[in-house]
Amino acid sequence: MRVKVHLYSTLRRYADGRGVVDARGTSVGECLEDLARRYPRIAPLLFDEHGALLEKVFVSINLESACRETASTPVAENDELYVILIVAGG
Amino acid sequence: MYTGGYTGKILRLDLTNQKATEEEVTLELASRYMGGVGFAFKYLYDEFPPGTDALDADNILAFAVGPLNATGSPCANRMAVASKSPLTNSIACALSGGHFPDALKQAGYDMVLVQGRAPKPTYVFIADGQVRFRSASKLMGMQTSDTQLFIKEELRDPGVRVACIGPAGERRIPMACIINERRAAGRKGLGAVMGSKNLKAIAVRGTQAVRIADPPLFREKRKAMLEAMKNSPMLYPHFSKAGTPMTLDVTTGLGILAIRNWTETGQKDMVPALGTDAQDAMIVDRAFCANCPVGCAQVKLVREGPYAGFLSEGPEFETTYSLGSHCGIDYLPAVIAGDRLCDEYGIDSVSAGVTIGFAMELYEKGILTDEDTEGLELTFGNHRAMIAMLHRIAYQQGLGAILARGTRKAAEHFGRGSEEYAIHVKGLELPAYDVRGAKAHGLNYATAYNGGDHCKGYAFQEIFDVPFPEKVDRFATEGKGKLTKWNQDVRTVNCDSATLCGFLLDMAVPDRACQNTADLLAAATGIRLTADEVQRIGERINNLARLFNIREGFTRKDDTLPPRLMNETIKGGASKGQRISQAELDAMLDEYYRARGWDADGVPTEAKLKELGIHKVDAPR
Numbered sequence: 001m002r003v004k005v006h007l008y009s010t011l012r013r014y015a016d017g018r019g020v021v022d023a024r025g026t027s028v029g030e031c032l033e034d035l036a037r038r039y040p041r042i043a044p045l046l047f048d049e050h051g052a053l054l055e056k057v058f059v060s061i062n063l064e065s066a067c068r069e070t071a072s073t074p075v076a077e078n079d080e081l082y083v084i085l086i087v088a089g090g
Numbered sequence: 091m092y093t094g095g096y097t098g099k100i101l102r103l104d105l106t107n108q109k110a111t112e113e114e115v116t117l118e119l120a121s122r123y124m125g126g127v128g129f130a131f132k133y134l135y136d137e138f139p140p141g142t143d144a145l146d147a148d149n150i151l152a153f154a155v156g157p158l159n160a161t162g163s164p165c166a167n168r169m170a171v172a173s174k175s176p177l178t179n180s181i182a183c184a185l186s187g188g189h190f191p192d193a194l195k196q197a198g199y200d201m202v203l204v205q206g207r208a209p210k211p212t213y214v215f216i217a218d219g220q221v222r223f224r225s226a227s228k229l230m231g232m233q234t235s236d237t238q239l240f241i242k243e244e245l246r247d248p249g250v251r252v253a254c255i256g257p258a259g260e261r262r263i264p265m266a267c268i269i270n271e272r273r274a275a276g277r278k279g280l281g282a283v284m285g286s287k288n289l290k291a292i293a294v295r296g297t298q299a300v301r302i303a304d305p306p307l308f309r310e311k312r313k314a315m316l317e318a319m320k321n322s323p324m325l326y327p328h329f330s331k332a333g334t335p336m337t338l339d340v341t342t343g344l345g346i347l348a349i350r351n352w353t354e355t356g357q358k359d360m361v362p363a364l365g366t367d368a369q370d371a372m373i374v375d376r377a378f379c380a381n382c383p384v385g386c387a388q389v390k391l392v393r394e395g396p397y398a399g400f401l402s403e404g405p406e407f408e409t410t411y412s413l414g415s416h417c418g419i420d421y422l423p424a425v426i427a428g429d430r431l432c433d434e435y436g437i438d439s440v441s442a443g444v445t446i447g448f449a450m451e452l453y454e455k456g457i458l459t460d461e462d463t464e465g466l467e468l469t470f471g472n473h474r475a476m477i478a479m480l481h482r483i484a485y486q487q488g489l490g491a492i493l494a495r496g497t498r499k500a501a502e503h504f505g506r507g508s509e510e511y512a513i514h515v516k517g518l519e520l521p522a523y524d525v526r527g528a529k530a531h532g533l534n535y536a537t538a539y540n541g542g543d544h545c546k547g548y549a550f551q552e553i554f555d556v557p558f559p560e561k562v563d564r565f566a567t568e569g570k571g572k573l574t575k576w577n578q579d580v581r582t583v584n585c586d587s588a589t590l591c592g593f594l595l596d597m598a599v600p601d602r603a604c605q606n607t608a609d610l611l612a613a614a615t616g617i618r619l620t621a622d623e624v625q626r627i628g629e630r631i632n633n634l635a636r637l638f639n640i641r642e643g644f645t646r647k648d649d650t651l652p653p654r655l656m657n658e659t660i661k662g663g664a665s666k667g668q669r670i671s672q673a674e675l676d677a678m679l680d681e682y683y684r685a686r687g688w689d690a691d692g693v694p695t696e697a698k699l700k701e702l703g704i705h706k707v708d709a710p711r
Contacts, residue, residue: 006361008342008361008365008367009328009332009340010327010331010336010366054323058340058344060343060664063345063356063359063663064345064663064664066345066565066665068555082342084339084340084342084343085324085336086340086554087324087340089333089386089592089596089597090334090336090406
């Protein structure tokens with residue numbers, strides 16, 4: 001599946017300044033792994049040393065996800081993933 | 091007795107008679123109320139004449155720092171400004187950071203109590219224990235930057251720190267704030283209280299070192315806290331660089347960023363226009379509060395367009411909402427300009443923006459007409475109208491004179507059903523989080539002692555998924571009463587009394603905030619408390635605030651939420667379908683009152699007061 005990934009919070013800095021990038025995969029996890037292969041600097045912000053999604057990463061599909069999506073959540077063609085770092089303040 | 095941390099002195103300023111006297115900070119006060127809001131509320135509760143109007147000369151305005159200010163403890167650099175609020179008519183506290191608080195401590199005082207009313211416009215200069223009452227006649231009418239600069243020039247001392255009011259405070263506008271440097275004790279109209287006392291500014295020069303009870307232990311505990319800050323995955327890597335605007339991205343993801351007077355929450359992605367990256371592009375510098383290594387404040391400059399030249403230390407997330415998304419404005423330069431103007435006029439950017447957004451909805455519905463707005467097209471998204479209205483509010487011109495009274499009073503004035511669209515609790519306009527999608531955060535809005543104030547009991551468990559003291563479902567209502575009490579008590583003591591920055595609590599020590607404070611307090615002052623005893627201080631202060639409010643006529647019916655939040659659901663996004671119904675609110679309130687040890691009407695029981703060692707006062711001592 002081809003999806004758009006919106007990089008929010010400070011993540012754009014780790015994807016060559018790009019705020020929206022394309023990715024491919026059948027699940028949230030596969031799409032983010034695809035993203036990390038193309039932008040290796042972003043990988044440690046998304047995954048721990050075992051490859052699991054970090055607690056501080058909130059992934060929403062189409063800005064409709066009531067809670068964070070897990071790596072295994074399937075995605076549909078043209079879904080838009082929003083990757084946001086959960087930070088406290090304000 | 092304590093052997094460090096505190097200066098040990100409270101300064102009383104009698105403006106009516108232009109007299110200054112000192113009194114001691116007792117061990118009982120220090121160990122039971124810690125400092126900051128604790129000191130302020132204890133004195134307010136004991137001395138404030140019940141029923142007194144907030145703008146009466148008998149109201150008391152307190153500026154109180156904590157035991158860790160100016161000790162070298164990082165992030166302990168804030169002060170609590172407290173009084174009876176002219177906006178909410180409740181007891182109220184606003185926090186400010188920057189450098190003035192530490193300077194006040196180094197000038198020799200843990201708290202300044204301002205009483206009476208000066209016969210003429212006055213500013214007070216405090217220099218290492220010496221107090222002078224000076225004429226402010228030349229300062230009247232000045233905006234806050236000029237006021238601070240002028241005082242430094244007049245005193246021939248660029249090292250002086252100043253807390254002042256602007257034109258809005260001089261006019262006693264209920265949303266007027268107090269500005270120091272580019273920081274604000276922003277909310278609840280405490281600038282109007284200052285203006286009602288004919289007090290334009292307080293200037294301080296402090297060179298006195300603060301004694302530390304146990305220096306080696308203090309160094310050890312300080313090091314531990316710095317380590318916790320360094321180990322936070324968020325604090326330095328992200329928050330230090332991007333600041334609070336990051337929260338706009340988060341609340342967008344959760345579908346709880348309020349948009350267009352809370353009618354379009356979740357229905358528009360405001361991040362591209364107002365979020366982290368948009369704000370980053372405008373940053374020219376970072377700003378640091380005293381002795382803080384984080385430096386989360388950002389100075390932004392608009393370089394082109396109709397607002398070219400506007401520079402502001404901000405906007406913070408809340409202002410980005412109030413002057414931005416809440417007004418349907420997606421043009422960041424306008425928000426930056428508005429933020430700067432609010433600082434210069436000395437008005438609370440949140441109350442001002444939320445009230446303007448409310449007026450925008452009334453205009454679009456035809457409740458307000460072109461005649462009311464004197465031809466100003468007050469529609470959502472019209473940033474020029476927002477900027478113009480800020481000026482009219484500050485100078486009480488036309489419609490601005492009505493809006494300046496705040497959303498609650500403006501709704502009462504307009505009538506025609508406008509109360510249904512007013513977004514406030516107890517008269518305080520609501521912050522950015524649409525709490526229909528975060529129920530404990532909403533219960534805090536309903537129950538906080540000074541109205542809808544996210545800072546008083548921030549539910550970071552719901553907003554940032556912090557699993558302490560427990561992991562929660564933000565949409566659930568069960569358990570939220572107990573959680574809200576915990577959040578309020580922990581925040582009151584650690585942030586508002588010890589005056590440690592709230593971002594430290596949220597991002598570095600969320601699971602050990604009270605122990606962290608206990609450790610630093612013991613080392614700085616010699617006062618040894620357990621973490622539970624520290625948290626108990628927060629509970630004591632919140633109960634004292636409740637008693638003050640009950641004495642002023644508040645009841646359970648004031649612990650409520652705006653009609654829109656209870657009767658309308660969020661229409662789109664991640665929190666679609668959510669609201670807080672009256673039944674849900676009642677259930678949460680019942681649980682909250684039980685957790686607090688209050689009766690079903692929200693009145694602290696005799697048993698609870700005895701447990702906390704609070705003696706009820708019906709008349710000033």
